[in-house]
Amino acid sequence: MIGLNNILIFDLLTYGLTSLGLLFFLAGTVGIQRFPNTHSRLHALTKADNLGLGLIVLGLIFQADGWVTVAKLILIWILALLAAGISSQLVARVALPDAVRLKGNEIRERHPSKKTTRHD
Amino acid sequence: MTTWLMGISVALLLCLGAALWRVWRGPTDADRLMAAQLVGTGAVGVTLPLAAVTDWGALDMALVLVLLAGFVAVVFVKYVRFRASNNQGDNR
């Protein structure tokens, strides 16, 4: 069902690359839970986004059934890179000057979490 | 291979569920945006192996998802800025 490319090496590459990608996603998820402040969480997130998805795409390319599929996979990755890059840039800028004010809002919204302490 | 790829999908789905916790938790809007973005990318990551075990048709959905993810991120940021500027403006 997967196509003509059922060669052993291709399968092995898929196994390896997808598990590596999964690892990055896991790391990103742990990071976004555990890191102490907004900007370091942003760092964790972009690693997961760019590398994790990229490795999964790379792994799946070896299972593709034709060039159109490969092209689509790569396009998806490029778009994800673009979106992640741009939006983390924008989010970081939102978070930077507004950190104090947003924190204030949060406290008013009754979330007096310790996590809001800023480490600059 | 099918089972392996489905397994990857399941694992990514679990990651995605963990990111949801950060969306709930915050504490800042920026954190929520980021976590939502991780959910978006994670969803693409879930969809790709799913596409691989069927006939790759789901790839189009991943494409739409990733296009819209960037768009939604921009809208979020615009919104947060809009609100922040309004809050400033209304301060007497």
Added chain:
Amino acid sequence: MITSAMIFGLCGAAVIGIGLYGFVIHRNLLRRVLAFNVIGSGIFLLFGAMGYRSPILGADPVPQALIITGIVVALSATALAVALVVAYARATGQSTLPEDGAEHKTEDKADER
């Protein structure tokens, strides 16, 4: 045997309940619009699952077409509802409809600053 149709059909039924709950407990009109959308998508999910129950026949295209129509109509209805909410809030300065209860008080404290 647990099929996808069974799982997502029951999930759709539960989503309808969640949406209904949200629709009733909130007075804020925007939240009601949101909850109404949740109800709608639960119904779509249930309907789609009904069209996928037979493993031999595969997915039924007719419900799919109806659901696509439904999603687009739901979006346009949401747009209209949202515009109405904004216009209402502009006209009255409120985001909740007046109700007869005596407990009608908390709403507009929100004007954060």
Added chain:
Amino acid sequence: MKSESVTQAKKQPDMIEPLFDLILSALILATALAAVTGRQVFRSVIFFIVYGVLIAMAWLRLGALDVALVEAAIGAGLTGVLLLGALGRLKHLGQISATSLSIWFRVAMAFSAAGVSLGISWAFITLPEPVGLQAAVNTQLTIAGVENPVTAVLLNFRAWDTLLESVVLLVALIGVWSLAQNEDWGMRAGLTTHSPSDEVLTSFAQILPPVGLLVGVYLVWAGSSQPGGAFQGGTVLAAMALLIVMAGLMAPPRVGSTAVRLIVVLGPAVFLAVALTGALSGQFLTLPPAMAKALILGIELFLMLSIAATLMLLVLGPPESKAKQ
């Protein structure tokens, strides 16, 4: 053809597929609950968007790729943007609590809602064996002009629905526009904001839309033989146009200008014209099998344009000048 490949993929029963479905369902329920409850509306809207993404994956698992595409574009995109825009306008409502309703009322409502869900579940489980319309659609598919059964249903077998739907979109737009203040009529759609220009945003809005345009047209083109179609393509185009507007690269269109009206009406008009031509040669809305494919593609292209324009205008909302109390 499509359904065959889907059933083939289903052939090997695996414990992992139900596991995937169960986890996905649990996440869907959690996000739905988070979207509906909670104190902050902003968070609810984010959860609603995430919910849309998850539902789109559920459609994938239900073998409904066409629906998944629409849901990914509308549920996970435009609806959330719409709600967020309204929230921005009602920013003074940023924090609405449900505490005005007593806890007992909420508990009672939770039980009633659970009762409704249980009733529906029971009805769903006890449904009689499905007969399905797959066979009926498949036998007619040869004269439909397209190979994608969903497109065939949308634009041929049940074209009535789709024609009326495009009219519903128009009616909604008229409704939204009619909420404009008198002095705002003829202004640019949406709330006029003057945000400072931003290079990052600008470059993003220059790179993404060409790709989006390509994807949108591809979806319409592919829609005849594989999942996709006018709605999917139109929504993607609408999102891209909104991105351009939001980055400040293009001013939103003026409400009520002739060009805007023309674009918005074009799709339904072409559809209606084809339907009437059919009426002259036999029956209203029947497509001659020989020309069906060309006609469907033509209708879909114009529909896509109109849908994109209408959705964009719906999301932008009525014209609103900044002057408000």
